[in-house]
Amino acid sequence: MNTKYLETLFNRKRQTSLNPFPPLSNINTLRKENYDTFLTKSISSATLLKSLEPCDTLNLNMYNLISSQNSSDTFKYIYQQESTDDVALLTPVLPCFGLFPQEPLGLYLGVLRFSANKYQFYLVGSKSPLYKSTLNPT
Numbered sequence: 001m002n003t004k005y006l007e008t009l010f011n012r013k014r015q016t017s018l019n020p021f022p023p024l025s026n027i028n029t030l031r032k033e034n035y036d037t038f039l040t041k042s043i044s045s046a047t048l049l050k051s052l053e054p055c056d057t058l059n060l061n062m063y064n065l066i067s068s069q070n071s072s073d074t075f076k077y078i079y080q081q082e083s084t085d086d087v088a089l090l091t092p093v094l095p096c097f098g099l100f101p102q103e104p105l106g107l108y109l110g111v112l113r114f115s116a117n118k119y120q121f122y123l124v125g126s127k128s129p130l131y132k133s134t135l136n137p138t
Helices: 003-011 032-045 060-068 091-097
Strands: 047-049 074-079 111-116 119-125
Touching (some): 032 074
């Protein structure tokens, strides 16, 4: 376990909004049909990350590759699944992205979506209904 990384993560400053009623805008984008359309477009235009080996911590080769190219700020990675709720092959690659190697909860249609720095990431399961949008050329 990378204790230095965990210590840095735990001690970094955080920003929390205590407003119980934040202003909402673009609420229509939260409708299922609109969100699914957004995801499909975003995933289809994202840059495909090739296969990753399991990592113990952030994969610096991948990070350098992402930060050195200027053509995209959205990336997708395809993980293989036996069924729609299978994350066995997703969990070992999570540390490559700086995430904890724990089973992710609440995946939407087999997709783990997150942002890191200025980049957007979509980790898409091969049995996800959104998998077909990963097959489009980027």
